[in-house]
Amino acid sequence: MAGEVHQCQCAVCAAGEDGVTQAAHRQINVLLSQLNEVQRRWYGGSLSQQAGGPSDRELMRITGLDAKTIRRGRRELRNGLAVADQKPKKR
Ligand SMILES: [Zn+2]
Numbered sequence: 799m800a801g802e803v804h805q806c807q808c809a810v811c812a813a814g815e816d817g818v819t820q821a822a823h824r825q826i827n828v829l830l831s832q833l834n835e836v837q838r839r840w841y842g843g844s845l846s847q848q849a850g851g852p853s854d855r856e857l858m859r860i861t862g863l864d865a866k867t868i869r870r871g872r873r874e875l876r877n878g879l880a881v882a883d884q885k886p887k888k889r
Pocket residue numbers: 806807808809810811812819820823860
């Protein structure tokens with residue numbers, strides 16, 4: 799999967815009439831293609847929290863990430879990027 803760029807499935811890109819948005823979504827997917835699984839999650843979580851940014855549902859279409867992945871990325875970002883399954887939780 800590394801190096802493979804996801805094709806955005808959102809309505810805007812499908813219509814093909816908004817070059818700015820299409821380019822933005824393509825760049826998101828180019829960047830995602832270079833990240834590992836954990837980083838992809840965090841980037842998705844970060845995008846989902848941007849003011850005026852896409853909803854989770856739109857983000858799924860744009861990035862191909864699933865809702866669970868986006869939610870988890872958001873949660874981990876809030877927790878200071880604590881990855882539950884890689885490091886034991888410490889306080
Ligand atoms: Zn798109």
